Structure formats: C-alpha cells, structure tokens
Amino acid sequence: MEIKPTLLILAAGMGSRYGGLKQLDGIGPNGETIMDYSVFDAIRCGFGKIVFVIRRDFEDDFRKLILSKYENKIKTEVVFQQIDKLPAGFTANPERVKPWGTNHAVLMAKDAIKEPFAVINADDFYGYDSFKVLSKALYDMIGTKNNYCMVGFHVGNTLSEGGTVSRGVCTTDEHHLLTSVEEHHGIQRVNNVVRFENPDGKTGEIDEYTVVSMNMWGFTPDYFDYSEKEFIEFLTNNKDSLKGEFYIPSMVNKLINNKTATVKVHETQSSWFGVTYSQDRENVVNNIKRLIEEGTYPESIQ
Numbered sequence: 001m002e003i004k005p006t007l008l009i010l011a012a013g014m015g016s017r018y019g020g021l022k023q024l025d026g027i028g029p030n031g032e033t034i035m036d037y038s039v040f041d042a043i044r045c046g047f048g049k050i051v052f053v054i055r056r057d058f059e060d061d062f063r064k065l066i067l068s069k070y071e072n073k074i075k076t077e078v079v080f081q082q083i084d085k086l087p088a089g090f091t092a093n094p095e096r097v098k099p100w101g102t103n104h105a106v107l108m109a110k111d112a113i114k115e116p117f118a119v120i121n122a123d124d125f126y127g128y129d130s131f132k133v134l135s136k137a138l139y140d141m142i143g144t145k146n147n148y149c150m151v152g153f154h155v156g157n158t159l160s161e162g163g164t165v166s167r168g169v170c171t172t173d174e175h176h177l178l179t180s181v182e183e184h185h186g187i188q189r190v191n192n193v194v195r196f197e198n199p200d201g202k203t204g205e206i207d208e209y210t211v212v213s214m215n216m217w218g219f220t221p222d223y224f225d226y227s228e229k230e231f232i233e234f235l236t237n238n239k240d241s242l243k244g245e246f247y248i249p250s251m252v253n254k255l256i257n258n259k260t261a262t263v264k265v266h267e268t269q270s271s272w273f274g275v276t277y278s279q280d281r282e283n284v285v286n287n288i289k290r291l292i293e294e295g296t297y298p299e300s301i302q
Helices: 014-018 034-044 056-065 102-107 128-140 222-238 248-257 280-293
Strands: 006-010 049-054 075-080 117-121 147-154 165-172 178-190 193-197 203-205 211-219 262-268
Touching: 006 034, 006 102, 034 128, 049 056, 056 075, 102 222, 102 248, 117 128, 128 147, 128 211, 128 262, 147 248, 178 248, 178 262, 211 248, 222 248, 248 262
Parallel strands: 006 049, 006 117, 049 075, 147 262
Antiparallel strands: 117 211, 147 211, 165 178, 165 211, 178 193, 193 203
C-alpha cells in the first residue's frame, strides 16, 4: 500500500479562542474556515490523513461541527492535548491552566502517526503553493529519518495591516539547511520598509524576502522519540511552572545544534493570512475572494 504523508493540525486552542459551542469563523464565500482551506489543500496535494490535536472538553462539538465536513473526503483522527497528560512520574501544578506548548501538542499524536507528517496551526492560512512544496518534501522523506524540513515564508508576505507581529527569522547555510530560528518582535511595514522592535530595545530593518517560520514543519516519526526525551528534561526544570511551554522551534534548534538532525528550508511564494487583530478579518476575506477570482480555489470547497 502506498505511503502518504499525514497532516497534523494543532487545534487545541480552538475551544478557548472561539468557545466550545461556536463553530470557527467563516471567511470563505460559503462560510468556509481557514482550517477548511488547509484540509482542501492537503487533500489535493496528496496527503492521506488528517490528525487534529484538540482539547477533550470540546470533542463532541468538534466532531459535530468540524470533523463531519471531512467525512468521505479523507481519513481523520482526533487526539487530545491535556495539561495532565505527562510522562510517568510527573504531575502538573494544580494551579496551571496554560497548555504545555506546541511541541507537547505534537507529542500527543505519537500513536496516531507512523509516516512522514506535516505540522500546522489551525488558524493560519498557508496557501496552496506552501502545501505543494511541503507535500513533495514529505514524499521524498519516506523511509528516512533525522532529515526534516520546514516551509519558509518571505516576511513581507506575512505581515498584518492591523499592527505588529512576531516572526521566527531563519538562518540557513549554503545547502538551505536551517542553522537557527531567532524570534523577532514588533515587525511591521513602515514607509514601505519592514522594521522590527524587540523588547530588549533592539531595532532594525528586515529585507522583504527574509525567510521566516510560520510553524509549517515536516518531520518523520523519529521526531516523536527525541521530543519525548526532551520533554522529560523540560519538565524536570519546569514541573511547577504555571507558564513554561515546550515549543517546536526550541526542540528543532536543539536537534540541529547537536547535529542529531537537519532541517531543509523550502521557500514558498504563498502569502500567509491570519486574524491576529480584529481588523485582519476583512483582509483575509478579501484575499480569499481574490484567490477564488484568480482560480486558485473554486467558489465552493465543501
């Protein structure tokens, strides 16, 4: 049987952001959500399964309002991110309400994924070209290990008209392998120049075509094993923390710095859309409309 890559969608924040009884905001002409477009792109780019990471407390609503739309279109599975889902010997601070971060969410899918897989956020619009680029890379990763990838966006394609954003600025070597991801804050376009202003007071300009990470990664299943070991170390140092989080970029940085794995950066021409600020919604709706008019998406993807 042909092996096809899996798409892992991090959606555990949906309940707190939108409310368990409320469906995701419709930004397409027929009420399509951002996540609907991601699933549509994944299907047409050759992914074989979608795994959703959610919170257990809105499972019924998620299955009824979200999962039902994808029946008979692609295989789906749901896994759960819970604060108390920790390795043996660890317990969470009873006062902690914050999830353990994006890489903890990835770990929740270990038993559901046995093939190369992509990781994306539920509420980010990545675009068709980015899925096409990632799908090709994941098919090339079948049967390998320790060789991962990410889709890099040009920072000028990831800005918000509503205010500043934070982005992981990527550094690569001559082979397009990732050497570091450095978080920059306060990024916005001012007088046609992209600028940043970090909390430490450091400011500067960023070239429009600088590659940044938008949390669109490609891994093979061995990544779960490394993450399990690192999460134990993280918990040893943060077991009583109320806010400490286990992030994907932190895990990736460790693996590339100790030469355990490599991460190939594949650039995309796609523009990222997201609702960082309330005024972003109109921009996302207009961009979807434009992409439909250009023929990138059909009028209805349901």
